[in-house]
Amino acid sequence: MTQSQSTATGLPGLPLFADLPGDVNVSFEFFPPKTEKMEAQLWDAVEKLAPLNPAFVSVTYGAGGSTRERTHATVSRIIKEAKLPAAAHLTCVEASKADIRAVAEQYWEEGVRHIVALRGDPTTPGGKFEPHPDGYASAAELVAGLKEIAPFEISVAAYPETHPEATCPQADIDNLKRKIDAGADRAITQFFFAPECFLEFREKLVANGITAPVLPGILPVSNVAQTRKMAAMCGAAIPDWMDRLFEGLDERPGARKLVAATIAAEFCRALYAGGVRDFHFYTLNRADLSYAICHLLGMRPTGEHA
Numbered sequence: 001m002t003q004s005q006s007t008a009t010g011l012p013g014l015p016l017f018a019d020l021p022g023d024v025n026v027s028f029e030f031f032p033p034k035t036e037k038m039e040a041q042l043w044d045a046v047e048k049l050a051p052l053n054p055a056f057v058s059v060t061y062g063a064g065g066s067t068r069e070r071t072h073a074t075v076s077r078i079i080k081e082a083k084l085p086a087a088a089h090l091t092c093v094e095a096s097k098a099d100i101r102a103v104a105e106q107y108w109e110e111g112v113r114h115i116v117a118l119r120g121d122p123t124t125p126g127g128k129f130e131p132h133p134d135g136y137a138s139a140a141e142l143v144a145g146l147k148e149i150a151p152f153e154i155s156v157a158a159y160p161e162t163h164p165e166a167t168c169p170q171a172d173i174d175n176l177k178r179k180i181d182a183g184a185d186r187a188i189t190q191f192f193f194a195p196e197c198f199l200e201f202r203e204k205l206v207a208n209g210i211t212a213p214v215l216p217g218i219l220p221v222s223n224v225a226q227t228r229k230m231a232a233m234c235g236a237a238i239p240d241w242m243d244r245l246f247e248g249l250d251e252r253p254g255a256r257k258l259v260a261a262t263i264a265a266e267f268c269r270a271l272y273a274g275g276v277r278d279f280h281f282y283t284l285n286r287a288d289l290s291y292a293i294c295h296l297l298g299m300r301p302t303g304e305h306a
Helices: 002-008 036-052 068-082 096-108 137-149 171-181 197-207 225-235 239-243 255-271 287-297
Strands: 025-030 056-061 086-091 114-118 154-156 186-191 212-219 276-282
Touching: 025 036, 025 287, 036 068, 036 287, 056 068, 056 114, 056 276, 068 086, 086 096, 086 137, 086 154, 096 137, 114 137, 137 154, 137 171, 171 186, 171 197, 186 225, 186 276, 197 212, 197 255, 212 255, 225 255, 255 287, 276 287
Parallel strands: 025 056, 025 276, 056 086, 086 114, 114 154, 154 186, 186 212, 212 276
Antiparallel strands: none
């Protein structure tokens, strides 16, 4: 084994994925389906990933409540049928405090105990976020408001490469601290493609007094063009070497999936070597890549879903 392999593994003399103990916790994010076909695809993903006994799964929420009913239906079904702890996303966009209260109370009645609280993106791409006149102006305010409604477990967003609207990295970290201080239990990061990006970010958070758990958001690349578009919107950098690896694979889905799994698995292994034991996967409602990575990290089916 070369020195570089040994360093990446964190276990000198052992292959990259040799008998990892599976001492990791994972969570998965889904989005609410628009059609019956997409519903079937989502449920297939849920059923395939459920045996890994995730700490929780989350379901996204469209701007301005555009997917409110679908998000609610999806979360309710996951709780009742898959019997998994499900978190519902909730944003401030185009919602009054009364609207937020109504949605939160409905979630609580349905058995939802975990909310991913987000300020939300502007409804117009490239536009500026404008709070509702009677609403919450920030995610920190939303967190505090939700805690007054019910004792929800709350996750918030974090940005290793800095939120596109932040004036500087420190201002973004200060904003995250406000969310944690308002009552958030953990943060989940935007996806990123360099392990050191997260590891350095984690050190900065500790230096700023943020000790709440911060889960790295992992996006296994299944669609290169879509990933490039998403990365451009959220300010995530795609390394040149990674871009080059996917060249010529647009019409070769099998090869593309193998390359994607290899990149994401070694990426997560490097995070593991850096002490990370909690991973949050952006599944895009597909199970195979996330399942494969979890398997390589030593996870095996357990519990009633196995």
